[in-house]
Amino acid sequence: MNFYIVDVFAESKYAGNQLAVFCGTGVAELSEAQMLLIAREINYSETTFIRSPDRRNNGYDVRIFTPKKELPFAGHPTLGTAFVLQQEIIGEKVDRVILNLAVGQIPVTFNYRNQSADILWMRQNSPNFGQVLSAKTLATVLNLEPDEIDEKFPIQEVSTGVPFIIVPLKTIAALKKAKVNSDKYFELINTTEAKEILIFCPETYSDINDLSVRVFADSLGIPEDPATGSANGCLAGYLVNYGYFGQDAIDIKVEQGYEIDRPSLLLLQSQRTNGEIEVLVGGKVVMVAKGEFV
Incomplete structure (x- = not known):
């Protein structure tokens, strides 16, 4: 499995909130228990798993784990995973990436500066x-x-x-x-x-x-x-x-x-x-x- 480490809500490296994102053919084969073990190994506040590089219902299936349990939604994992999807899987500029999470579909929109992703925005559910x-x-x-x-x-x-x-x-x-x-x-x-x-x-x-x-x-x-x-x-x-x-x-x-x-x-x-x-x-x-x- 490939993994990526990103800093989210960070103005530069080594700030913000760390996130590990896993993708690749091996991810689809992981059980829930295995994903939890990997999240504990990484030991960040959250680790995400992109279950497939292919879209389903126009979105990408993603699961989010803390070192203790799975979460239905979390903010910095949503932005960080969308960034990895755009950079490493989609590989071109897109206006929006949708994540299929346990709470439903969460869209993330991209603003670009000099062809590079700059500010990412996620729309959350009404409170x-x-x-x-x-x-x-x-x-x-x-x-x-x-x-x-x-x-x-x-x-x-x-x-x-x-x-x-x-x-x-x-x-x-x-x-x-x-x-x-x-x-x-x-x-x-x-x-x-x-x-x-x-x-x-x-x-x-x-x-x-x-x-x-x-x-x-x-x-x-x-x-x-x-x-x-x-x-x-x-x-x-x-x-x-x-x-x-x-x-x-x-x-x-x-x-x-x-x-x-x-x-x-x-x-x-x-x-x-x-x-x-x-x-x-x-x-x-x-x-x-x-x-x-x-």
Whole structure:
């Protein structure tokens, strides 16, 4: 099997979120257990498997694994896999690549600069809004004080395919300070559909960005994720739904991964149209390595 390593939501190599993408004739023969073993061997937050180089229903069948389990959808694996498909399998400029994932077909569109793929955009499902949680509970989970959480906006489960608990903070000092209390975290997720937590604040490391974000995913074997497209898609819907920026549409830059030395940049666009919230998440993908599994 051929494999490719790409950095997703990265402005340059060795930043963003790492992804291993497998393709080739051997991939179709892999069992679910074998794919999970390979994902554990790679030990990135996610590894993807392109099941066939041929399209089905105009899309490519792809499966996504963390070191612990298969996911129905994830953001940076979707962009990174689409990039590998365009670069290595399709081999020419295309406007769009569709991935057939467990949540359905997810389209990825390409913008090019000097004939090279530049910004990739994925359209996520319209967000669903679930349980609202208390500041006191999340403060305990995150080792924060309740007054460090922004009470003007709810703590809520949101999903565009995979649910996340969205937690608004007031300052970047609180964002930096946050640290998951494992016992309280696992106690909490026994009562929630969402098992991962996104925290965000309006203060940023870089003046050109609009929000700073961290994502904790201990239930997936990922203590902290450097760039999370699925979670930021949920955040985009949340921001529009609650008018965080005082309007029904956003076009913003979000930074993530600074606390773990993997600076990442995610582009979020969202708007409410005919009662539905549309969500787009974009970013760059950089090829880092190519190889072969034997």
